[in-house]
Amino acid sequence: MEGTVDKKYTFKDFTSDQEVRWCPGCDDYVILRAMQKALPEMGVNKEDVVFISGIGCSSRFPYYIDSYGMHSIHGRAPAVASGVKLANPDLSVWVITGDGDAMAIGGNHFIHVLRRNIDLNIILFNNEIYGLTKGQFSPTSLVGQKTKSSPYGNTQQPFQPGELAIGAQARFFARIGGNTPKEMTKMFIDAEKFKGTSLIEVLQNCVIFNDGCFTKYTDKSVRLDMQLTVEHGKPMIFGKDRNKGLILNGLKLEVVTIGENGITQEDLLVHDAKEQDPTLHQMLARLQEPIVTGIIRAFEDVTLEEREDALTEEVKANSNFSKVDDLLFSGETYSVE
């Protein structure tokens, strides 16, 4: 059970005997390794860890982690995982999904699991493409993007996962580049410690079908200028020279430079991930230049399991039924002599 860990684990304990079969150079390897490093640090027993995935490249993930796992069907992992967690709330349950799995075929389950706030952790591998079916546009592909199913350019407006998730009442939303393993490991641990549904969007490069889709944000040469990594309680500051930041101008976020137009660090917004009102979190999730990474939202709220548990205890305390026979013989019965 969580909190009563009796063994010290290393990443090897969470490495299964299965050969990893992603394409060479895929960010999925980075995510897997970050997870295998994070799991021993979570204070969770290995036998209590469950990975549930849907269908897609990312969804092979559970096979490679030596814990309990299920490679389920397309889009349904959040529903399967909800059943696992409700059946046994002591488990640490992880959902592995991709942009198509979570937001196209599984869109309904994705929004509802967030709304309910079951204590699950969802890792969304966003590569803005369908990889396993060899290169069709996904719900996060950009307008104009040429893919096998949009040879003249994609005409469908994409979702922003964070915007959709926060709109669906996600209490925890974080984003991270697929090439920052250390930060990713820490983020996975933070997600596990958060009580409620945690969603992490990983900007995951698909080397085969959408290579470089996030380069403009994640490449080492531009990362500091194109990513604002937020931290709770810290000013929203970024840039190679740590001289850029965000302020609120009316109802819009604005990028400013410290030292210009009389702006000082004190003028910058200070990140409050724990704020219940999602307005600013939504704006951060939508921002394009820079893109915002880190834990954007972490509002602690009552979970579904907690509500269910409390209700069950209350019903039990007020019930005359202790076994099923009590029910069967209750109410209007009559005897035939």
Next chain:
Amino acid sequence: MITTKTKQQPEALEAVVIRFVGDSGDGMQLTGTQFTDTSAMFGNDVATFPNYPSEIRAPQGSLYGVSGFQVHIGSIEISTPGDSVDLLVAMNPAGLKTNLAAVKPGHTIIVDTDAFTKKNLEKAQYDSNPLEDGSLENYRVIEVAMSSLTKETLKGVEGLDNKSITRSKNMFALGMVYWMYDRSTEHTISFFQKKFSSKPHIVEANTKVLNAGFYFAETLELIPNTYSISPAKMPKGTYRIVMGNTATAWGFLAAAEKSGLELFLGSYPITPATDILHELVKHKHFGVKAFQAEDEIAGISSSIGAAFAGDLAITTTSGPGLALKGEALGLAMMIELPLVVVNVQRGGPSTGLPTKTEQSDLLQAMYGRNGESPVIVVAASTPANCFDYAFLASKLALEHMTPVILLTDGYIANGSAPWKIKTVEDMPEISNHIIKEATESWHPYDRDEDSLARNWAIPGTPGLEHRVGGLEKDRVSGNVSYVPENHEYMTKIRSEKIKRVQNYIPELEPEFAKKGDLLVIGWGGTYGSLHSAVKEMNDAGYDKVGLAHFNYINPLPKNTEALIKSFKKVVVCELNSGQFANVLRMNFSGIEFLQHNKIQGLPFGSTELIEKFKQLVK
């Protein structure tokens, strides 16, 4: 409480069929249920048939908005709600028009004359008032101004609005029928007291109207005689009236307690299955986890998750929902987890006839998945034995590590009947394949030698960490395998596992005759109709007509072929165009399976069956 004061001795009848009809919203279901419960407590055998539109409150007075409740009570064995009606209570012209054909000529119709207004007659598409134009002269019509009498009765009762006054006229009708059939009003009054304990004025109003109806009938010279139906001879014991859906829910509760597992239900509302969800959500005191999901797919998917985590997991639905669950059911079959899927069948295809009954999902249950994906299919056949088959479906799922589809239908799910209560101790033991400790040679797909059921290693158990999934798996380790021979082996073993369930289910005992001229074959919810028709044939001297009614559909009982071959002719009767007949043809070649089918959203009537059987044995 009042009891009958009639001086005249009531005429004794063996059985009677009564139908209450009115607008949906007139309280016909409640009226019928009350009459049923009162009669059952009196000791009669009973069977009911609620028949209502899918509109919640259809336009008042319309023909399609008529809601009806038929009840058959007797001092003899009653196995159907009856074909034709001895007493029709019609609360409006539309009810009269749509139900007149069911009334036996010479028998009684009670009408609320207040409802026979010009407007209502028009809505019911009557050119002239049937109460005046002589069209009812073959019936004994009792005309009562029920609405005005109800209003009159309730003058001076405080706290009632017009709507509540109008709505209690059904109790006036019920009061009259209680008097006619020599029943006490006691049960219904105590029902009011419990149901409306916080609203004493409602209790008072309903009691007053019920009594008023009763006394009105007593003093009315239009009803010359009353009838009595003595208690039926039934096995000793404690009974209650159950609806099929309630019995299904309780069967699962019993199975959870017996197996020592927690019950998880993942479900999405759908007619006519929703009452199972309604019932199970009440039972948090037994630790039931009932999860109303966002859709049918999430209903079954969450159940698969719960099964993986060690619960007795079930999901409940009707035909369209089973179609949506197909892919997930294939996953449950592939990863060989215990799961019960209840399909309360309704008229199909597509949205079909949601509130009507049919048996047209049999082939969907058998084959409605991609690939070769056999599952156990069982069918309950009476409202009461829904309890047994929900329990047994759970037992089979757990003992054979497989999904089980339990088929019921709108007719038995909403119908009610007396149930001699079984205790959890009366039910058979349930074992499972949970392993608690890892041995060195442990593998997720190790199988029991006899049943071929695989291990159930539950998250939280140290040393048994493993992965399952929808991809083909290696026969031992459960790891992904694309090896051609392995796929063939696994396909065959999944099929063999289901076939071997034959060794664990009972042989089928035919009723009335073990060999002879004609074997009537049925399955599922048609049992009552077929049983009563074949019984009537035998009573009339046709003693070489037998009945084989199937509860186990996949696999079939071991003795099926031998049983069928003991008869010269075989007729398969189904509420579809011949699905079970085709399953039998696939299994047993060289046998001619005759068919009798009905696809009208209605159950079989005894008369039509007897006519057919007589032709066949001529």
